[in-house]
Amino acid sequence: MKGKLSRVGTTYLPVKEVEESATWYAEHLGAKVNYKDNDKAILQFADQSFFLVKSPLGESANFTDSYGNECFSVTFEVNGVEALANLHQDFKGRDINVGKIEDRGHAGRNFVFYDPNGNKFDVWSELSPTFRALHHQK
The missing domain is CATH 3.10.180.10 (2,3-Dihydroxybiphenyl 1,2-Dioxygenase, domain 1)
Known part of the structure; x- marks a missing residue:
């Protein structure tokens, strides 16, 4: 279905x-x-x-997994590892709270960042196939 x-x-x-x-x-x-x-x-x-x-103060979109780790609820995508590295550098230059670029054992690389309210987000270096096809990006 x-x-x-x-x-x-x-x-x-x-x-x-x-x-x-x-x-x-x-x-x-x-x-x-x-x-x-x-x-x-x-x-x-x-x-x-x-x-x-x-x-109210202290609210965020984050949640805690069963191991006690703070998790993000949104992953953004960029088109490739180079785009990810460039965005990471840009965010660091803007004094955005960013984590290191990680290899999580799947395709591509990721890093996390926070907005000023403590909302945690993920960025992944791989565009979804559906988005890629819709936007004719290769």
Whole structure:
């Protein structure tokens, strides 16, 4: 049976301050701010919508796995290891909290980074085959 859901359209992220967070995402990740009020901002980047939702201090999109490790809930993709290394350097130059580039035992490489609200994200050097085919990238 073919999947019933076509794609992820929106991801919701908790933030302390909507204005500051929207500005950070625009300046550091190239997000386009489509809407903003005191309680939320709607951003477009990475071929998806992200809602930044004003939340209490200490909230994040992270979770803890059964071994006690903090996990991310979103992995972004770039086109190749060189693109990953370039992005890693760019983030370090912007003083974004980034982890080291890792070999996790599968295709490609990864690194994690955090937004100013403590939301943890992953970046992977491999574009999904579906995205690659849709965008005619090789």
